[in-house]
Each structure stands twice: as structure tokens, then as C-alpha cells.
Amino acid sequence: MPTPDSFACPCGLPAAYQACCGRWHHGALHLQAPDAQVLMRSRYSAYVLDDLDYVLQxxxxxxRPAVLAPNEPGTKWLGLEVRRHDRQDADHETVEFVARVRAHGRASRLHEVSRFVREGGRWLYVDGVI
Structure with a gap:
């Protein structure tokens, strides 16, 4: 299996995982995404990698739900497109995105406008409109 420094970040930015979303998932910058778009990208990467603890945190x-189900066998995340990132004020932002996934042999898209809030210096996903 490739090391975190050698595989491309699942969020689609042109960087290695560890230099991109991995730094928010683990280590000194854990849970310290600087804005809602970065947090949303890191959450997508966490879903791809089945890092459900990060998603819940x-x-x-x-x-927040009590638990999340891991990806079913054969699930393949196909990509992420961030369409819009808007700041309402210093502690409220929205991100519109499309995530593509294939499960059970069928491809689908999740198109969502997500709301984020910053509390205690940390950005958190609140909810979204699909």
C-alpha cells in the first residue's frame, strides 16, 4: 500500500494526501482546517478513506449522528467538485459541492450546499441542502 506521502489527495487538489487533507486528519494541525472549504475537502477525503472518526469530530x-456506516465493499469515490465557497461572516460559511460515487455498480452524484460554523476556533459542518 502506498504511504500517505506518495498518493494523491482524494479531494482532487494537486497535492499528496499528507500535504493536503492528511494534515487536518492527523498530527499537529488535526481538526484545524482554516476555512469551511478546506474542512469540506478534508471531510470528503475522510469519507473516501473511511476515517469516520474525523467526519464525526x-x-x-x-x-451530528451517533454513528456512521463505513463504505460498503466495492464503493468507489469518483471525485469532488467545489462549485462555490461563500463567507457570510467570520464564523459562518457555505460550500456548494458535487461528490461522485459508485456503489453497487451504479454511479451517483451528491450535490449539496453545506453550512459550516466556527466555534472555539474550529470549523464544523452543520447541515446541508441536497
Whole structure:
């Protein structure tokens, strides 16, 4: 298996995982994404890598589910497109994105406008409109 420094980041930016989303998933910058778009990209990468603990830690406690199911065998995440990133104020941002996935032999798209809030210096996913 490739090391984190040698594989491309799942979020689609032209960087190695460890230099991109991996730094928010683990290490000194864990959970310190600087804005909502970076957090959203890191959450997508966490879904791809089945790092569900990270996804839950970056979900606002008022809307966070108790558990998440891991990717089913054969699931393949196909890509992420960030369409828009808007800042409402210093602590509220939205990100519109499309994530593509193939599961059970069928490709599908998740098109969402997500709301994020910064609390205690950390960005958190609140909810989204599909």
C-alpha cells in the first residue's frame, strides 16, 4: 500500500494526501482546517478513506449522528467538485459541492450546499441542502 506521502489527495487538489487533507486528519494541525472549504475537502477525503472518526469530530454536535456506516465493499469515490465557497461572516460559511460515487455498480452524484460554523476556533459542518 502506498504511504500517505506518495498518493494523491482524494479531494482532487494537486497535492499528496499528507500535504493536503492528511494534515487536518492527523498530527499537529488535526481538526484545524482554516476555512469551511478546506474542512469540506478534508471531510470528503475522510469519507473516501473511511476515517469516520474525523467526519464525526468535524460535525456540529447539534446535528451530528451517533454513528456512521463505513463504505460498503466495492464503493468507489469518483471525485469532488467545489462549485462555490461563500463567507457570510467570520464564523459562518457555505460550500456548494458535487461528490461522485459508485456503489453497487451504479454511479451517483451528491450535490449539496453545506453550512459550516466556527466555534472555539474550529470549523464544523452543520447541515446541508441536497
Amino acid at each position: 468535524t460535525w456540529h454536535p447539534d446535528t
